[in-house]
Amino acid sequence: MVAVVGGGQLARMMAPAAAELGVTLRVLVEGAGASAGQVVVDAPHGASADAAAVSAVALGDAERRPADVLTFEHEHVPHALLHQVSDAGVPVRPGPHALEAAQDKIVMRRRLTELGVACPAWAALPRDPEAARAALDAFVAAHGGAAVVKTARGGYDGKGVRVVRGSADVGEWIASAALDGPALLVEEKVPFVRELAAVVARRPSGEVAAYPVVESVQRDGVCAEVLAPAPGLDPALAAHAQAVAEQIATALDLTGVLAVELFEVDGAVLVNELAMRPHNSGHWTITGAVTSQFAQHLRAVLDLPLGSTSPVARWTVMVNVLGSRLTALTDALPDVLADPAVQVNLYGKEIRPGRKLGHVTVSGSDLAEVRARANRAAALLRGEDADDGVAAPTADATRRNA
Amino acid sequence: MVAVVGGGQLARMMAPAAAELGVTLRVLVEGAGASAGQVVVDAPHGASADAAAVSAVALGDAERRPADVLTFEHEHVPHALLHQVSDAGVPVRPGPHALEAAQDKIVMRRRLTELGVACPAWAALPRDPEAARAALDAFVAAHGGAAVVKTARGGYDGKGVRVVRGSADVGEWIASAALDGPALLVEEKVPFVRELAAVVARRPSGEVAAYPVVESVQRDGVCAEVLAPAPGLDPALAAHAQAVAEQIATALDLTGVLAVELFEVDGAVLVNELAMRPHNSGHWTITGAVTSQFAQHLRAVLDLPLGSTSPVARWTVMVNVLGSRLTALTDALPDVLADPAVQVNLYGKEIRPGRKLGHVTVSGSDLAEVRARANRAAALLRGEDADDGVAAPTADATRRNA
Incomplete structure (x- = not known):
């Protein structure tokens, strides 16, 4: 029996994988109507920071x-709580120590730097406001007049990340950090060619398995589209990216799925972010790989042998459905499914602007066609005309987000 | 919202497909611990012949x-009950009229004969015992000294089917039929080369989609293994088998998945049985086809466009796990999953001799290898040594059950 903290779409998508493995799932969901609560029988309600709730879901x-x-x-589960569960005899995977590097971007940068993993230039900003302003302005000056400031904790999907030209652009964050708010770090604004992601899984026994490296197309700081594998990626660079992800998983003694978000720069990759769980950049594996990242995560945390990461088609494209003009996404199914190659995955969430409500995948042998079909399906689910918002396939699909 | 009567593995395997489509499932399960009840949140208990229970699950x-x-x-749902639900305004799919041909083998043979579909020679036996004995003995004499007697209703997985050399072999069935027990029919014992299955889906609008024709390897009257597609099958015969299945689906005005079990005889196919639901011969589609038969069934009964039936690999082999010496199938997972290509699907059922407890699938480009790996995994789940009970791959895999 696997207990999961969190009742969103990632927990929801673990349910089919658990059923197939004959493994029971228990999910701590935020409340009634949670995405995962709709499809998991044992789904108690509670907050992920609530010690009693986390304890009950783990320890019974x-x-x-x-x-x-x-x-x-x-x-987003408090560190002390994880140690408490672990000390009570239920393994916590990934472990609290590994997880810290995903919870805190300063810890993450420090550990990666110690490992010799290539990252953007970075610096932790002091808590003292005056010192922070001086450090930030000096960093910006040293890096071409712009930089990226991030809150060390609590950010996701572009939140807690801001491009700045000077300390005045994040005055309130600096003030907040001085008052025990999230600490800040600054990173160089990398002139990347595109964003990539390397998803790997590791189990306690040490076995590691890597999925093909994908291209993650971001719009407004959020993953919009994933192309698997990353088109035109130099095989040596792809192998290097997988090796970096495996190195991180092993060095952090990580268990489960690790997604490493990367910047591709001239012939090299720099690590952008880490996620220690199934990740949006791996959703394509549900239909596009022999073993889905959700099945792989369950295998990994149960210390079962990892499954094949081979793709089942030359190309698979996943497109997120972010918000919708429809009243129910299922209303679009007659049009969306009229394309027999389209596979939909809807999360059962209430529609809100920009919210991740579902995704679609299409696999095939012609990237431009696969991409166009997936984008058309996503547009229909967003309630747009079939040709609105469609990323027209181009001959050089690899450079769309350059 | 789709309501399903029955809480076994077929309903269980609809759950992931429903979740992905964003469709809510309600399942009428036989009792606590039912296979589907473990993975479906809304799973009231009740018998499939219980009018109040079926009514509540359908009508609310x-x-x-x-x-x-x-x-x-x-x-196995009483006819009158289905009409009652349908009359109350909730569509019943497949409809009661179509379903009758799957509930009653005499009705099935009569309809197929009317449609001109090739079947084994057959005759309904009279209820009068003396007349039944005379008719059966005459049929046997006319068909080479052996025949197959079947109960018209209630049979499955080899139950209710008996090979006979004369009426004395089914004396108690004839006596039972005279006392309002199941009516009997007799069929010629077909000297088939092998058994095939054609799975199709049809939706109310009339759209039909056919999966590749598979070989179904039976052992002791139960499907043991499915090879997809059927190795070495003449493409013209495969197309004919698909056309026959589509003809039956259309002529019976069927909605949902239809599995047509076929005998291959010298260059032709004869219809053996019909199942109007996802079927064991279609389990390979979960991992081996773009659209699983479970997703296809839900699409069909919701009158949504049908999905691609294309396979994702050259070969997929599915092997049933029938009974096990283990105390829990999950105990075998460390060994079974050591082969990264193996995909397991366990049904959460209590272990009993001969019971369908789960299945495994392997896809790949070399049939003999794929078959050996799938059989090895199934043997491990049965609690046998890895090499017990393994169907050794042969160069001519198509003739193993001839």
Whole structure:
């Protein structure tokens, strides 16, 4: 029995994989109507920072036996709580120590730097406002007049990340950091060619398996589209990116799926972010690889042998459905499914602007065609005309987000 | 919202497909611990012949809104009950009229004969015992000294089917038929080369989609293994088998998945049985085809466009796990999953001799290798040594069950 903290779409997508493995799932969901709560029978309600709720889901209570392992669909669980569960005898995977590098971007940068992993130039900003302003302005000056400031904790999908030209652009963040708000770090604004992601899985015994490196097309700081594998990527660079992800997983003694978001720069890759759980850049594996990242995550945290990461088609493209003008996404299914190659995955979430509501995947042998079909399906689910918002396939699909 | 009668593995395997489509599932399960009840949140208990239970699952009750459609994982629902639900305004798919041909083998043979579909020679036996004995003995004499007697209703997986040399071999069935037990029919014992299955889906609008024709390897009257597509099958015969299945689906005005079990005889196919639901011969589609038969069934009964039936690999082999010496199938996972190409699907059922507890699939380009790996995995799940019970791949894999 696997207990999962978090009731969003990532926990939801673990459910089919668990059913197939004959493994029972227990999910701590935020409340009624949660995405995962709709498809998991044992889904108690509670916040991921609520010690009693996390404890009950992991260690059991009057009605529930202890889980075999506790895992996560997000990193926002207090450190002390994880140690408490682990000390009580239920393995926490990934472990608290590894997870810290996903919870705190300063910890992450420090560890990666120690490992010799190539990252953007970076610096932690002091808590003192005056010192922070001086450090930030000096960093910006040294890096071409612009930089990226991030909150060390709590950011996601572009939140907690801001491009700045000077300390005045993040005055309120600096003030907040001085008052015990999230600490800040600054990173160089990397002139990247495109963004890539390397998804790997590792189990306690040490076995590691790597998926093909994908291109992640971002719009407004959010992953919009994933092209698997990354078109035109130099095989040596792809192998290097996989090796870096495997190195990080091993060095951090990580268990489960690790997604490493990367910047491709002239013939090299720099690590942007880490996620220690199934990740949006791996959703294509549900239909496009022999073993989905969700099945792989469950295998990994249960210390079962990892499955094949081979793709089942030359190309698979995944497109997120971010917000919709429809009242129900299922209303679009008659049009969307009229393309027999389109595979949809809807999360059962209430529609809100920009919210990740589902995704579509298409596999095939012609990248431009696959991409056009997937984007058309996503546009229909967003309630747009079939040809609105469609990324027209180009001969050089690899450079769209350059 | 789709309501399903029956809580076995077929309903269980609809759950992932429903979740992905963003469609809610409600399943009428036989009782606590049912295979589907473990993975479906809304799973009331009740028998499939219980009018109140079927009515509540379809039409709703104090806590439940009416379903958009009622469907099945088996055919054993009383006819009058289906009409009642349909008359109350909830579509029943497949409809009661079509379903009758899957519930009653005499009705099935009569309809197929009317359609001009090639079947084994057959005759309904009279209810009068003396007349039945005379008719059966005459049929046997006219068909080479052996025949197959079947109960018209209630049989499955080899039950209700007996090879006979004369009426004395089914004396108690004849006596039972005279006392209002199941009516009997007799069929010629077909000297088939092998058994095939053609799985198609049809939706109310009339759209039909056919999966590749597969070989179904039977052992002791139960499907043991499915090879997809059927190795070495003449493409013209494969197309003919698909056309026959499509003809039956259309002529019976069927909605949902239809599995047509076929005998291959010298250059022709004869229809053996029909199943109007996802079927064991289609389990390979979960991992081996773009659209699984479970997703296809849901699309069909919801009148959504049907998905691609294309295979994702040259060969996919599915092997059933029938019974096990283990105390829990999950105990075998460390060994089974050591082969990264193996995909398991366990049904969460209590272990009993001969019971269908799960299946494994392997896809690849070399049939003999794929078959050996799938059989090895199934043997491990049965608690046998890896090399017990393994169907050794042969150069001519198509003739193993001739």
